[in-house]
Amino acid sequence: MTSASPPPIPRRPLLRPGMGKLAPGFFLFLCLFLAPVLIVVVYSLLTRGTYGGVVWHLDLDSYARVLGLPNEDELRDWDFVYLGIFAKSAMIAAATAGLTLLMAFPAAWYIARQPDRRKFMLLTLVTLPFFVNALVRVYAWMLILRADGLINNLLMASGLIDQPLHLIYTPGAVVVAMVYQYLPFMVLPLFASLEKMDLRLLEASRDLGASGSTTFRRVVLPLAMPGIVAGMVLVFVPAFGNFLAPTLIGGAKDLQLGPLLAQAFLSARDWPFGSAIATLLSAVVLLCLFVMARSEGRQAKEVV
């Protein structure tokens, strides 16, 4: 977390003309973003009250529970169920990001090689479904994957199967719905780095005798890396904490972070524990974004 208040500098006045315009946004950011997020971090260090809420008693037991450490006072043994949920959520999000990359890369490559007007049109077509309500898009996948859904109906009608396949309420269903949801997040940064790519480098590589796959590995991939990293992060981050898809089409046994968080706050009313999970989730997200920023920064340096 970064402090937005500038350090005092002598001689020059701190408030310059025109800075008043920043006041409402700064106030909003401070009161309704920074303060709430910091409260969550503080709550994660407190103790749960008997009737929900928190008691002002500092301890790290919420984190110990997430990590699965035993606690004799609470008669708790080693238990890695929450670490397992973290790992499963991370794996599902990583699978989503990987699949999204495989689907988006060729499309972004093709779009980047089109004339400007077509580029703009194709990119608009890529972005447009993103503005369809996220809930509606997950719902569409429910209709496709249900036992009496589109896929099963088609397969049954064609005689390929005689029992409906178990498609919905599986990790695979969650991955497909999230790939669908976040494809634009992958296409746009990939497009940005592929469009900038100097195609003469590819020709040079070919002229020097490199095979197609070598050229791809040694020239295309390194040049596209900032776009790949940015796309992976932009997909992984919202997929990791996703609430909608796991809740509606995820299996009851495969609890993920988003639904777990909602449970901790809305039904279990264990705010310190929920806050600890939210804090860890945010830490992972910030780490990912940091990696992305560094990858872009390194690329910028290498170009110079």
Next chain:
Amino acid sequence: MSLRPSPLKAALLAHLWLFFLFLYLPIAMLVVYSFNDNAVSMMTWNGFTFDWYWRVLANIGLISPSSDLAGSGNLQLYSDPNLGPAALNSVIVALGSASLATVIGTLSALGLARCTFPGKLTYRTALYLPIVIPDIVLGIALLVFLAALSFPLGRVSVILAHTVFLASYVTVVVGARLAGMNTALEEASADLGASPWITFWRVTFPQLVPGIVGGFLLSVVISFDDLVIAYFTSGVGATTLPVYLFGAIKRNVSPEINAISVLMMLLSMVIVALALWLRRPTRA
């Protein structure tokens, strides 16, 4: 672009077609089956009907459930008192938060573009946080915060919650417009003796209008789209349309949900098309 021979190009083109099929087929399916006259097995085509739309519109109160419609079978025995208020809440929240965010975000963008101060880069980066933080974390943080202040949950709390991340969004959109603007015009205006106030309203603002309107429209769509943050901050009385729909979907899928989904989609698409048209690249 002399890249490589045509097999690769053909494969890429084929992939692009599949790619767009994947993107648009689920939406198209939803639209088609929202006209399916089959109340029992929704995904088995039985014939064309407008009934589900009439039901939804009658429930929102846009049309009265007249007798000639009630004769068509599907329309009977249906009233849901929660749909209308939820739709109204969504409209109020979207317009309220988008308006607030547009004013605050535009001011922030102007301040960031035209002033230098220590820590500016840090602040500019920090303003991205409300956009990139998982929505569930922001929703929970606001829930905890509002509870700590004993602030009542309702339309106001949802509007405030949406304003937080929409303001960041508008700051980015308007900031991008400002960055692409030529400052020579502003300097010329100042050289010709115009006061900063006149320069702003006569020179800067007119150039900014497409960015501001675009930012406002996209904010409306994003607010209208949000489930998670509203889910945590709306309380009982201020259920928005996505929160209502989420509850309905969790109970069961139904043809009315199809119709509501398609209507919401249509509304978002119209607004986004308008916003994209306003932000289209004008210079060659």
